Amino acid sequence: MSAPDESLPATAADLRMATFRLARRLRCVRVADAMSDAQLGVLMTLRLHGRRTITALAERERVTAPSMTSLINGLEEQGLVTRTPDDEDRRRVQVDVTDAGIDIVEQTMRRRDELLVGAMRELELSADEVQTLRDASALMWKLAER
Template sequence: MEDSSIERYYSRLEAVFMEMVRRLHVELADQMISGITGSQFFVLKTIQGPGRLTVSEVAEKLGVSLSAITALVNRLVKAGLVVRSRDEQDRRLVWLEATARGKEILANCIEARRKVSNKYFGQLTVEDMEKLVEIYEKVLTAMRAEEKKKKP
């Protein structure tokens, strides 16, 4: 594809993507359970996936700094949604695990997000959804390849 065509499509994609993300963000924020932010939701969801993770693992999975994760985790612990526990064999390791209340709030948030997603993406055909996912996967694959090139 020519550079001018790529630029024209990229400009359209950027405009559409920015407005769509902004609108989804507002609607999803309205659906969040009181007392939990979007960032806290992603941390809780990341922890709950495997059941427990270390702070370092959460930071790595989300691609953010340890200090940022620590601040979010502190708020989740204070709210009673996450507990910290020391590893029995290696006391330097601190495990994070969702509490029963954290799991319940996470499930409620996921359900609210599912409803918002279904409202809009449910209007697409299965073929359109498949193509959309395939396109995003191709872009993500290219991003990962570039990241690998940069690492020593």
């Protein structure tokens, strides 16, 4: 059964505002201060999903291929990604995250998770409230991946 249409705009506004505020707090927590959110996003994508072409990365991160090339160039200069020729089409390259890039991703994710855990502990959430957050995160993933 679907939610009533009249409740969707208010829910969308509340979700947008809460998501932006939480995202802003999380973005402040990173291991490499000089790294942009877009660069960190690319490293996270490669860490979680493996090697990708620049085109596939651009589509996933919703940027243009030239923008992604620029991001990859910067990450490659820092030794955080490598490029290798594609096995099937030598005109394409595959981008992969290096051990140094993985380290940055894992440290950043750990610090961000610690921030959230600390906030949840401060709020002394009940087991039901924690379950509600788990359920909400599953729904947020559905929205984010569509």
